[in-house]
Amino acid sequence: MTRFFTLWKREVASYFVSPVAYILATMFLVVMGVGFWFLANVRLMAGATFYDLLRALYGGVAWFAVLMVIPVLSMRSFAEEKRSGTLEMLLTAPVRDGEVVFSKFLGIFTVYVVMWLPTLAYYPLLANAANQEMVFDYGALASAYVGVFLIGGFFLSIGLFCSSLTQNLISASISSFAVISLIFLGGFLPAVSPIPGIRTFTEPLSPILHMLEYSRGVIDTRSVVLYLSSTLLMLLITTRVLESRRWRA
Amino acid sequence: MIDVQHLTKKYPGGVTAVQDVSFSVAPGEVVGFLGPNGAGKSTTMRILAGYLSPTGGEVKVNGMDVTRNSLEVRERIGYLPETCPLYPDMRVREYLRYRADLKGLSRRHRSAGIERAMEQCGLVDVQKRLIGQLSKGYRQRVGIADSLVHNPDLLILDEPTIGLDPNQIMQVRKLIQDLSSSHTLLISSHILSEIEASCSRVIVMNRGQILESATIEELSKKWSPGSAIVVEVKADHADVDAALRVLPDLKRIKVVQEGEWARAELGFKSDDDQRENVFSCIQEQEWSLRELHAKHHSLEEAFVSMTTEATDA
Numbered sequence: 001m002t003r004f005f006t007l008w009k010r011e012v013a014s015y016f017v018s019p020v021a022y023i024l025a026t027m028f029l030v031v032m033g034v035g036f037w038f039l040a041n042v043r044l045m046a047g048a049t050f051y052d053l054l055r056a057l058y059g060g061v062a063w064f065a066v067l068m069v070i071p072v073l074s075m076r077s078f079a080e081e082k083r084s085g086t087l088e089m090l091l092t093a094p095v096r097d098g099e100v101v102f103s104k105f106l107g108i109f110t111v112y113v114v115m116w117l118p119t120l121a122y123y124p125l126l127a128n129a130a131n132q133e134m135v136f137d138y139g140a141l142a143s144a145y146v147g148v149f150l151i152g153g154f155f156l157s158i159g160l161f162c163s164s165l166t167q168n169l170i171s172a173s174i175s176s177f178a179v180i181s182l183i184f185l186g187g188f189l190p191a192v193s194p195i196p197g198i199r200t201f202t203e204p205l206s207p208i209l210h211m212l213e214y215s216r217g218v219i220d221t222r223s224v225v226l227y228l229s230s231t232l233l234m235l236l237i238t239t240r241v242l243e244s245r246r247w248r249a
Numbered sequence: 250m251i252d253v254q255h256l257t258k259k260y261p262g263g264v265t266a267v268q269d270v271s272f273s274v275a276p277g278e279v280v281g282f283l284g285p286n287g288a289g290k291s292t293t294m295r296i297l298a299g300y301l302s303p304t305g306g307e308v309k310v311n312g313m314d315v316t317r318n319s320l321e322v323r324e325r326i327g328y329l330p331e332t333c334p335l336y337p338d339m340r341v342r343e344y345l346r347y348r349a350d351l352k353g354l355s356r357r358h359r360s361a362g363i364e365r366a367m368e369q370c371g372l373v374d375v376q377k378r379l380i381g382q383l384s385k386g387y388r389q390r391v392g393i394a395d396s397l398v399h400n401p402d403l404l405i406l407d408e409p410t411i412g413l414d415p416n417q418i419m420q421v422r423k424l425i426q427d428l429s430s431s432h433t434l435l436i437s438s439h440i441l442s443e444i445e446a447s448c449s450r451v452i453v454m455n456r457g458q459i460l461e462s463a464t465i466e467e468l469s470k471k472w473s474p475g476s477a478i479v480v481e482v483k484a485d486h487a488d489v490d491a492a493l494r495v496l497p498d499l500k501r502i503k504v505v506q507e508g509e510w511a512r513a514e515l516g517f518k519s520d521d522d523q524r525e526n527v528f529s530c531i532q533e534q535e536w537s538l539r540e541l542h543a544k545h546h547s548l549e550e551a552f553v554s555m556t557t558e559a560t561d562a
Contacts, residue, residue, distance in 0.1 A: 002350060002353070003350070003351055003353060006347060006350040006351055007351070010336075010347055014336070014338065017338045018338065084334050085330065085332045085334030086334040086335065086336060088295075088300055088330045088334060089330065089334055089335075089348075089395070090351075091299075091300055092298040092299055092300050092323060092326075092328045092330075093323065093348065093351040093352055094320045094321075094323040094324040094351070094352060094353060095320075095351055096320070245300070245301070246300075246301050246302035247261070247301075247302055247304075248260070248261060
């Protein structure tokens with residue numbers, strides 16, 4: 001456990017000593033902030049409710065931010081260590097390959113969570129500015145964050161997997177962006193597919209629909225299990241990829 | 250300490266990096282892995298360090314199998330890869346602390362280990378500096394300090410002096426010598442003088458196989474047999490050539506004129522000391538003598554004749 005903590009600490013620290021995390025966080029907060037400002041000013045003026053705001057912010061704007069941030073956030077994890085050779089130092093220390101993968105995942109997940117934290121400041125601001133009749137549902141808000149972290153965690157595990165396949169940061173980020181975008185766009189199928197079979201099949205798998213549910217306060221255990229197990233599966237596959245160095249090269 | 254039996258490593262695509270290699274290293278020994286680039290030294294070391302798995306054969310460190318007991322073996326090994334990779338954004342002390350934690354040192358042993366490693370490697374003055382700002386020589390020392398921090402029984406250093414300037418090479422050699430009294434060491438190099446300076450025994454590899462495993466003296470004797478003598482006398486080189494050519498057992502002679510003096514290099518077929526015979530021959534001619542010494546074969550010569558022979562074969 002001490003080793004796991006050591007690895008996790010190093011992973012988190014490595015982001016905050018490089019400019020990457022700050023640039024990413026700035027971009028992320030600009031996108032979210034502009035989205036929030038627009039929604040708070042324009043939509044609420046037009047009579048939208050707190051739920052409409054959550055739905056538009058977490059079910060809509062957040063996707064742009066997430067799709068932009070996650071590939072860049074996860075690209076370094078293994079690719080950088082492979083490129084610089086430090087992976088050899090890391091894996092010849094007495095640590096299990098699985099420990100390395102899970103601690104790296106938890107490290108980037110921590111950075112991801114930290115990036116989201118400032119968005120919590122929107123609600124005191126909103127409470128201050130909004131009219132008295134507005135109903136704040138903090139349960140729904142918490143549920144929206146559960147969704148953001150569950151889906152974000154799954155996408156980060158995809159990014160980690162893509163990073164473990166290469167030593168090139170660009171190809172790591174592009175490949176994870178491609179896979180994540182595909183999953184995201186696949187989320188539109190229940191709405192746009194002309195074939196009823198595809199609609200019914202993809203409906204319980206659509207991250208877009210899931211996010212809309214989370215942001216209105218509905219936590220469906222099926223989707224929770226889906227994301228947790230998919231994340232675990234991706235991490236286990238990544239561990240296998242890491243182990244394959246033993247016989248590949 | 251190390252016991253390798255019939256080790257084979259094949260990479261996908263049919264490249265055989267190491268083929269049926271067997272050797273052992275006793276505790277306290279300092280063994281040099283010598284061979285040209287691509288001989289299989291790094292692959293063997295990576296297998297010992299638990300980074301790669303062997304395709305065939307058995308590799309044991311301290312009686313434990315490196316594949317089955319990988320973690321236990323890694324706890325007892327200090328390994329420095331060839332490129333000495335480090336995190337440039339960390340400070341020296343911070344990095345050693347991180348590595349000590351990874352190697353499972355308790356809080357009490359940790360600071361003692363870090364202090365000792367920094368002391369041994371001369372890093373105390375730079376402990377607060379960023380690794381990325383250090384010179385290559387210092388970075389190499391950080392790498393060695395990292396391999397030492399948990400006080401392992403066995404140190405595996407892959408090309409520890411590669412890319413260093415002559416002063417830094419001397420410092421690292423000195424460090425290796427200091428370490429050899431308390432650790433078992435396996436050092437690789439394709440530079441012969443390196444191995445000659447630090448190791449008591451040499452394992453010569455070429456094309457994935459072991460050509461030779463012997464002490465440095467045995468090796469240079471075996472691969473460059475016959476004694477050699479250098480002599481300088483005040484005489485004409487043609488006279489010297491004529492006078493010395495009659496010596497028994499002589500294999501080759503080369504005489505050059507340097508002003509009034511003639512310098513002759515003599516090679517003999519056997520290992521017997523021929524200095525007395527050479528001296529009496531010169532005494533007969535009543536020449537003045539200013540130099541007479543037996544030349545020792547360097548490992549360099551042994552290595553060249555060994556690898557060329559292997560390539561020719």
